Amino acid sequence: MQEPPSEPSASVIRAWGRLIRAERTVVGRIEAELKSAGFPSLHWYDVLLELKRGPEGRLTPREIEEAVLFEQYNLSRLLDRMEKEGLVRRIPFPGDKRRQLIEITEEGKALQWRMWSVYAAAINRFISAKLTDNEAGQLSALMLKLIQE
Amino acid sequence: MQEPPSEPSASVIRAWGRLIRAERTVVGRIEAELKSAGFPSLHWYDVLLELKRGPEGRLTPREIEEAVLFEQYNLSRLLDRMEKEGLVRRIPFPGDKRRQLIEITEEGKALQWRMWSVYAAAINRFISAKLTDNEAGQLSALMLKLIQE
DNA sequence: CTGTTTTTAATGCAATTGCATTGAGATTGA
DNA sequence: TCAATCTCAATGCAATTGCATTAAAAACAG
Numbered sequence: 001m002q003e004p005p006s007e008p009s010a011s012v013i014r015a016w017g018r019l020i021r022a023e024r025t026v027v028g029r030i031e032a033e034l035k036s037a038g039f040p041s042l043h044w045y046d047v048l049l050e051l052k053r054g055p056e057g058r059l060t061p062r063e064i065e066e067a068v069l070f071e072q073y074n075l076s077r078l079l080d081r082m083e084k085e086g087l088v089r090r091i092p093f094p095g096d097k098r099r100q101l102i103e104i105t106e107e108g109k110a111l112q113w114r115m116w117s118v119y120a121a122a123i124n125r126f127i128s129a130k131l132t133d134n135e136a137g138q139l140s141a142l143m144l145k146l147i148q149e
Numbered sequence: 150m151q152e153p154p155s156e157p158s159a160s161v162i163r164a165w166g167r168l169i170r171a172e173r174t175v176v177g178r179i180e181a182e183l184k185s186a187g188f189p190s191l192h193w194y195d196v197l198l199e200l201k202r203g204p205e206g207r208l209t210p211r212e213i214e215e216a217v218l219f220e221q222y223n224l225s226r227l228l229d230r231m232e233k234e235g236l237v238r239r240i241p242f243p244g245d246k247r248r249q250l251i252e253i254t255e256e257g258k259a260l261q262w263r264m265w266s267v268y269a270a271a272i273n274r275f276i277s278a279k280l281t282d283n284e285a286g287q288l289s290a291l292m293l294k295l296i297q298e
Numbered sequence: 299c300t301g302t303t304t305t306t307a308a309t310g311c312a313a314t315t316g317c318a319t320t321g322a323g324a325t326t327g328a
Numbered sequence: 329t330c331a332a333t334c335t336c337a338a339t340g341c342a343a344t345t346g347c348a349t350t351a352a353a354a355a356c357a358g
Contacts, residue, residue, distance in 0.1 A: 008272040015285040016276055018292035023172040024218045025296050026165075061307070069173045074345060076308055081344095098306045098353045123157040127165055130294045136164040139291050143167035145279045147174050210337070223315060225338055230314095247323045247336045 026126050033122040039115050043070070043078060044087075048112035051088065051104035058101045060093065087111060175275050182271040188264050192219070192227060193236075197261035200237065200253035207250045209242065236260060 008016075031042060039045075046068045051057055059067075065075050079102060082088045087108035093099035104112075131139065157165075180191060188194075195217045200206055208216075214224050228251060231237045236257035242248035253261075280288065 006273065008269055008277050009282055009285070011282050011285040011289065012272060012277050012280065015280070015288040015292070016272060018289050018296065019168075019172060020176075021218065022292040022295040023168060027169075028218070062305090069170065069177070071346075072307070073309080073347085077344080080308095096306085096354070100307075120157055123161060123165060124155065127295065128157050128161050130297060131161065131164070131291065133158055133160050135291055135294070136158070136160040138287060139164040140160065140167050142280065142284055142288050142291070143164070143171040145284070146171040146276065147167065148279060211335090220316075221337070222317085222339080226314080229338095245324070245336090249337075 029126050030119065030122045033118055034115065037118045039111075039118060042119075043068075044082065045112065045115050045119065047075075047078065047082065048087065048104060048108050048115075051102060052109055052112055057104040057109070058091075060099050060101060062099075064102065082108070178275050179268065179271045182267055183264065186267045188260075188267060191268075192217075193231065194261065194264050194268065196224075196227065196231065197236065197253060197257050197264075200251060201258055201261055206253040206258070207240075209248050209250060211248075213251065231257070 027042065034041065034045075047064055050064055050067045051059055054063070061072070061075055061079065064070070065072060068075075070078070079088060079090070083090060085107075086105055088102050088104055091101045091103055093101050127136075176191065183190065183194075196213055199213055199216045200208055203212070210221070210224055210228065213219070214221060217224075219227070228237060228239070232239060234256075235254055237251050237253055240250045240252055242250050276285075
C-alpha cells in the first residue's frame with residue numbers, strides 16, 4: 001500500500017530552492033576568485049585541508065571520501081592528478097595491502113596555505129559580509145539538522 | 150595598498166562547511182531517488198519546471214540560464230539532449246534572429262509531473278522531516294541574504 | 299583450512315562539463 | 329551609414345565525472 005505523498009509545504013519548497021541557489025551562487029563566486037588567482041578548484045583545496053588535519057598529514061582514500069563526500073572513482077583520479085603535481089604521495093598502508101595512505105607533501109601544504117589566503121578573503125566577502133555571527137550560528141544549526149541520519 | 154585579510158570567524162567557517170556538506174548530502178539523496186525511479190537528473194527537472202512556469206511554456210535560453218544558474222554552453226547542450234528526447238523544442242524568436250524560444254512539449258510537461266511525485270516525496274523525507282516550517286522560514290531568510298548583491 | 303563474501307582502489311568507456319572561440323545578428327556611435 | 333562593439337547561441341577539443349566492472353587482498357563461514 002502506498003500513501004499518496006503529501007505536497008511539501010510552501011516554506012520548505014522555498015527554502016530548498018534558495019538553498020540550491022545560494023550554494024551555487026556562493027560556490028561560483030568563490031571558485032571564480034580562486035581561478036582568477038591561478039589556483040585549482042575547491043575540490044583540491046578540500047582534499048589538501050583534510051590531509052593537513054589528519055594525523056601526520058595522512059589519511060586513507062576512504063577517510064577522505066567520507067570527509068569530503070566525493071565518489072570513490074572521482075577521488076581516485078583526483079589523487080592521480082594531485083600526485084602528478086607533487087601535492088600528495090601514495091604510501092603503503094601498514095598491515096593491509098588493499099589500502100593505502102595518502103600523505104600531503106610540503107608542496108601540498110604550501111599550496112593549501114596560499115589558497116587559504118584567497119579563500120578566506122572570499123569567505124569574508126561573500127559570507128561574513130552577508131551574515132552576522134549569530135546568523136551564521138543559526139545556519140550551522142539548521143544545516144546540522146539537514147545532514148542528520 | 151593591501152589590507153591583510155582577517156580570518157573569517159569560526160562560526161562563519163563552520164556554517165560554510167556545513168552548508169556545502171548539507172547541500173551535497175541532500176542533493177545526493179534526492180538524485181539517488183530520482184535515478185532509482187528511472188528519471189533524469191535534477192538539472193533536467195529544473196529546466197522543465199522553469200519552462201512550464203514561463204509564459205506559454207516558453208523561455209529564451211538566457212532566461213533559463215538566469216533562472217537555474219547554468220553556464221551558457223552547458224545549457225545549450227542540455228537543451229540538445231532534451232530536444233532529442235522530445236521534451237522541448239526550439240522555435241524562432243520573433244523579431245530577433247539571434248535568439249530563440251525554448252518551448253516545453255506535452256511530453257516534457259508529463260515528465261515534469263511524474264518527476265515531481267518522486268521529488269516531492271524525497272523533499273518530504275529529506276527536508277520536511279528534518280525542519281519545522283518555522284525553521285524552513287529561517288533558512289529561506291538566511292539564504293536570501295547570501296544570494297543578495 | 300578452503301571456498302565465499304566483503305572491502306579497497308583502479309580503470310575502460312560513455313556522458314557531461316569547462317574553456318576558448320566562432321558565427322550570425324543586433325546595437326551603437328561618429 | 330557603416331564600422332566597431334556587443335549579444336546570443338553553438339561547437340571543437342580538453343578535462344572531469346559517472347557507470348560498470350575488475351583485480352587484489354582481507355575477513356568470514358562452514
